[in-house]
Amino acid sequence: xxxxxxxxxxxxxxIRRTVLTCMLIASSLLTIILMDGVMLGMIDVMIGSLTxxxxxxxxxxxxxxxxxxxxxxRINNYREIQNELVHDPVVRGASARIIVGxxxxxxxxxxxxxxxxxxxxxxxxxxxxxxxxYAGHFxxxxxxxxxxxxxxxxxxxxxxxxxxxxxxxxxxxxxxxQELFRLSGLFEFGPETLDENLIFINLDKAQSLFELTGAxxxxxxxxxxxxxxxxxxxxxxxxxxxxxxEANGWLALQPTMGAMLEMTGYSTLIVGGILFLLASLGIxxxxxxxxxxxxxxxxxxxxxxxxxxxxxxxxxxxxxxxxLISCFFGIILGYFVSSYFSTNGIxxxxxxxxxxxxxxxxxxxxxxxxxxxxxxxxxxxTLIAAIYPALFASKIVPTEALQKAL
Amino acid sequence: xxxxxxxxxxxxxxxTGEAMVxxxxxxxxxxxxxxxxxxxxxxxxxxxTLLHLIGGLDKPDSxxxxxxxxNIADMSGNKLSDFRRDNIGFVFQAxxxxxxxxxxxxxxxxxxxxxxxxxxxxxxxxxxxxxxxLAGMENRRPAQLSGGQQQRVAVARAMASNxxxxxxxxxxANLDSKTGISLLNVMKDLNQNRNMTFVFSTHDQKIxxxxxxxxxxxxxxxxxxxxx
Numbered sequence: 001x002x003x004x005x006x007x008x009x010x011x012x013x014x015i016r017r018t019v020l021t022c023m024l025i026a027s028s029l030l031t032i033i034l035m036d037g038v039m040l041g042m043i044d045v046m047i048g049s050l051t052x053x054x055x056x057x058x059x060x061x062x063x064x065x066x067x068x069x070x071x072x073x074r075i076n077n078y079r080e081i082q083n084e085l086v087h088d089p090v091v092r093g094a095s096a097r098i099i100v101g102x103x104x105x106x107x108x109x110x111x112x113x114x115x116x117x118x119x120x121x122x123x124x125x126x127x128x129x130x131x132x133x134y135a136g137h138f139x140x141x142x143x144x145x146x147x148x149x150x151x152x153x154x155x156x157x158x159x160x161x162x163x164x165x166x167x168x169x170x171x172x173x174x175x176x177x178q179e180l181f182r183l184s185g186l187f188e189f190g191p192e193t194l195d196e197n198l199i200f201i202n203l204d205k206a207q208s209l210f211e212l213t214g215a216x217x218x219x220x221x222x223x224x225x226x227x228x229x230x231x232x233x234x235x236x237x238x239x240x241x242x243x244x245x246e247a248n249g250w251l252a253l254q255p256t257m258g259a260m261l262e263m264t265g266y267s268t269l270i271v272g273g274i275l276f277l278l279a280s281l282g283i284x285x286x287x288x289x290x291x292x293x294x295x296x297x298x299x300x301x302x303x304x305x306x307x308x309x310x311x312x313x314x315x316x317x318x319x320x321x322x323x324l325i326s327c328f329f330g331i332i333l334g335y336f337v338s339s340y341f342s343t344n345g346i347x348x349x350x351x352x353x354x355x356x357x358x359x360x361x362x363x364x365x366x367x368x369x370x371x372x373x374x375x376x377x378x379x380x381x382t383l384i385a386a387i388y389p390a391l392f393a394s395k396i397v398p399t400e401a402l403q404k405a406l
Numbered sequence: 407x408x409x410x411x412x413x414x415x416x417x418x419x420x421x422t423g424e425a426m427v428x429x430x431x432x433x434x435x436x437x438x439x440x441x442x443x444x445x446x447x448x449x450x451x452x453x454x455t456l457l458h459l460i461g462g463l464d465k466p467d468s469x470x471x472x473x474x475x476x477n478i479a480d481m482s483g484n485k486l487s488d489f490r491r492d493n494i495g496f497v498f499q500a501x502x503x504x505x506x507x508x509x510x511x512x513x514x515x516x517x518x519x520x521x522x523x524x525x526x527x528x529x530x531x532x533x534x535x536x537x538x539x540l541a542g543m544e545n546r547r548p549a550q551l552s553g554g555q556q557q558r559v560a561v562a563r564a565m566a567s568n569x570x571x572x573x574x575x576x577x578x579a580n581l582d583s584k585t586g587i588s589l590l591n592v593m594k595d596l597n598q599n600r601n602m603t604f605v606f607s608t609h610d611q612k613i614x615x616x617x618x619x620x621x622x623x624x625x626x627x628x629x630x631x632x633x634x
Contacts, residue, residue, distance in 0.1 A: 305491020
């Protein structure tokens with residue numbers, strides 16, 4: 001107990017230095033908590049942008065379809081599967097799609113496009129197509145409705161209500177088909193690849209146009225809890241990975257996203273490491289200052305028989321208390337600052353990264369581990385940083401120390 | 407009978423080559439239990455160096471220093487720390503109490519190192535403070551004590567481990583005359599009534615007058631010895 005009292009009181013011998021060191025450690029903790037919150041927020045936005053825009057959190061595709069989007073590879077019992085999915089308690093929504101390449105032409109121009117036949121009602125639960133419509137209206141089931149992205153509409157020089165002709169071939173008989181549509185809505189997801197290349201029509205129209213009645217290529221799925229999307233133990237992954245279909249979460253569908261997330265984790269680790277390294281130098285400096293100020297005292301306590309190991313213990317105990325105080329304030333500060341940005345968000349402007357659009361405010365995410373694990377890391381790091389000064393103090397030669405202060 | 411302290415041809419040099427200073431040059435000295443001895447000499451004569459070597463704070467370049475027959479010149483690390491803790495008490499010129507600990511805690515500290523139980527420590531702290539005339543001041547921090555009172559706490563701390571000998575390096579140098587005499591009286595009492603052995607390094611006339619044996623050092627050699 002006396003050693004604890006001595007260590008505790010030693011901290012307050014130079015309050016200014018202790019406060020400054022505490023501020024250094026606490027601000028490092030605050031920064032790492034905030035940075036992790038920002039990273040989680042960014043990941044959340046990125047995943048949200050990726051999965052909720054169009055792809056869905058998971059997909060069931062006819063096996064082999066995703067390899068080259070061959071339209072003849074289809075799911076013939078999609079209604080059955082969709083029905084099973086909507087009754088699964090973990091699934092929030094499931095929407096069937098037809099995906100076929102086509103040429104779209106206006107009176108002025110023509111362009112290649114990927115036609116998505118979607119079910120207007122179920123698609124609302126899965127994607128943001130409806131939200132992306134900025135002019136006109138979303139699909140309502142009317143036969144000749146068609147949605148274009150802004151750049152494609154500009155290319156075709158069309159406005160709402162203008163006529164468009166879709167040309168493609170039927171899936172099985174390979175006969176050329178043409179169909180007239182009227183532009184009912186313009187959408188803008190953000191990523192140019194989507195806005196320039198996709199067009200949306202009603203599912204039943206697509207089925208009849210491409211002779212895919214009763215079939216679909218893809219069923220996009222959204223879960224009640226997005227974090228479940230990559231859980232391989234889910235029923236849908238067990239039931240629908242078979243000879244006919246393949247079911248995958250977004251991480252398997254977008255492996256580059258997984259690599260990006262991993263990179264984000266590493267960058268947090270690197271920045272955190274650099275931050276802690278700088279903080280360590282500050283701690284080492286502070287501990288050395290404290291030791292130099294008391295060098296005569298160390299000479300005295302060594303003279304009266306204090307073992308080197310006991311001096312190390314004393315310095316490390318001081319460092320431990322320093323870390324505890326710092327973490328206390330760091331946790332409080334970290335909580336309030338991170339909570340503020342969690343509520344109000346950090347203005348990000350609008351930017352596109354690897355086809356993912358980050359738009360508007362990004363809200364930080366608070367997790368319990370940030371307030372448990374990070375303070376433990378900071379405390380351990382403070383103790384590690386104090387080892388060198390402690391070893392130095394333990395090796396002080398009493399006669400030299402006694403001469404220095406006189 | 408084995409002397410309490412026995413140094414044989416003890417030498418300590420500082421620096422090298424032409425700049426080498428012989429702080430102690432083959433000093434042989436024996437001190438018996440219960441002595442009240444002052445090592446006297448001008449500044450630079452080697453008093454403090456001799457005291458540090460006797461106390462195991464420094465290592466001789468040659469010669470031996472034995473305490474109760476144990477050669478401490480060969481000891482190092484924990485063994486030397488433990489030997490100092492259990493056998494030698496130090497009183498320094500500048501008191502050197504730990505400023506964040508109270509008078510009682512300063513005295514208790516060394517007993518804590520010895521692994522004495524809390525109850526026994528408290529009893530002994532009270533006893534030590536009574537002996538040095540500071541009863542009731544146990545909770546005061548060094549800054550709340552006068553120089554003389556701090557040096558009394560330092561004496562109590564030196565006695566707390568029940569050492570064979572107390573080495574006092576210029577203990578009255580920072581005290582006024584009256585306070586210095588008062589402190590010396592405490593030490594003299596301990597010497598006479600408890601047979602505590604004291605060795606001083608000093609050029610303070612008050613100590614010289616009270617010491618029973620005077621060892622005069624000059625240029626690192628014993629110039630003469632007197633017994634009073």
